[in-house]
Amino acid sequence: MTSMRMSEHGLNHRDVKMKAEDIHVFYGDNEAIKGVDVDILDNTVTAFIGPSGCGKSTFLRCLNRMNDTIDICRVTGRITLDGQDIYDRRVDPVQLRAKVGMVFQKPNPFPKSIYDNVAYGPKIHGLVSNKAEMDELVEKSLRRAALWNEVKDRLDAPGTGLSGGQQQRLCIARAVATGPEVLLMDEPCSALDPIATAQVEELIDELRESFSVVIVTHSMQQAARVSQKTAFFHLGHIVEYGDTPKIFTNPEDQRTQDYITGRFG
Numbered sequence: 001m002t003s004m005r006m007s008e009h010g011l012n013h014r015d016v017k018m019k020a021e022d023i024h025v026f027y028g029d030n031e032a033i034k035g036v037d038v039d040i041l042d043n044t045v046t047a048f049i050g051p052s053g054c055g056k057s058t059f060l061r062c063l064n065r066m067n068d069t070i071d072i073c074r075v076t077g078r079i080t081l082d083g084q085d086i087y088d089r090r091v092d093p094v095q096l097r098a099k100v101g102m103v104f105q106k107p108n109p110f111p112k113s114i115y116d117n118v119a120y121g122p123k124i125h126g127l128v129s130n131k132a133e134m135d136e137l138v139e140k141s142l143r144r145a146a147l148w149n150e151v152k153d154r155l156d157a158p159g160t161g162l163s164g165g166q167q168q169r170l171c172i173a174r175a176v177a178t179g180p181e182v183l184l185m186d187e188p189c190s191a192l193d194p195i196a197t198a199q200v201e202e203l204i205d206e207l208r209e210s211f212s213v214v215i216v217t218h219s220m221q222q223a224a225r226v227s228q229k230t231a232f233f234h235l236g237h238i239v240e241y242g243d244t245p246k247i248f249t250n251p252e253d254q255r256t257q258d259y260i261t262g263r264f265g
């Protein structure tokens with residue numbers, strides 16, 4: 001199904017994949033997110049930018065309920081994926097995280113072989129029924145993560161033995177293997193050199209054809225290069241959200257302007 005549709009004005013619109021309404025997040029008494037509303041569009045890269053501590057990672061983690069794993073963290077408001085409330089009691093967070101995958105700042109492959117790193121998710125979610133199907137899925141996922149050619153002759157070698165950039169692409173292959181619909185990336189290039197960063201950025205652009213991608217980044221150049229939509233976070237609020245070129249050339253809010261011109265952050 002295509003995610004493009006025509007509005008009544010004849011303009012192309014992307015479908016809304018995830019919708020967040022009035023999200024507040026508390027760590028104990030500290031309110032880190034103070035009423036955030038945002039739409040995450042299908043087949044679009046959305047960048048979250050903003051100064052340190054403004055809540056980008058906290059909000060990102062709301063989108064696949066990773067905050068559930070933090071005892072003192074409490075989330076209020078409503079987030080839907082294809083119209084379904086992801087905080088509904090009937091939703092299994094483990095199943096949700098297969099649909100809304102995550103790639104972290106520091107590459108974190110399991111202490112297992114390259115093959116098993118990718119095969120683990122499909123195995124626990126029962127996505128394949130035999131070894132031949134698994135081989136196919138592992139290859140497909142490694143190809144999508146642009147890593148296949150570099151590892152195809154050593155699939156039994158430990159994932160932790162790869163370079164940092166390769167490890168991050170392995171983590172992307174792992175996330176992709178469970179057939180996610182949304183991929184969350186929390187500063188995925190911050191531990192990588194410029195060449196590995198360029199490879200991951202190129203990959204993000206390709207992944208957008210299949211998924212929604214949401215990326216937290218401290219690099220405004222990166223946000224401008226990879227994203228179509230940008231949300232600027234400040235002190236627990238989204239101050240401005242819009243088309244990336246507009247945010248970086250002609251923002252509406254003075255605080256966005258000050259941030260992108262390097263006056264704070």
Ligand SMILES: Nc1ncnc2c1ncn2[C@@H]1O[C@H](COP(=O)(O)OP(=O)(O)OP(=O)(O)O)[C@@H](O)[C@H]1O
Nearest residue numbers: 027030032050051052053054055056057058059070
């Ligand atoms: N696990 C946690 N326990 C308690 N407070 C937390 C936790 N994680 C984040 N916070 C607090 O929530 C606020 C927002 O932090 P968060 O990491 O989401 O911001 P950020 O914009 O992603 O920052 P950075 O760009 O530095 O990574 C901060 O005040 C932080 O101290």
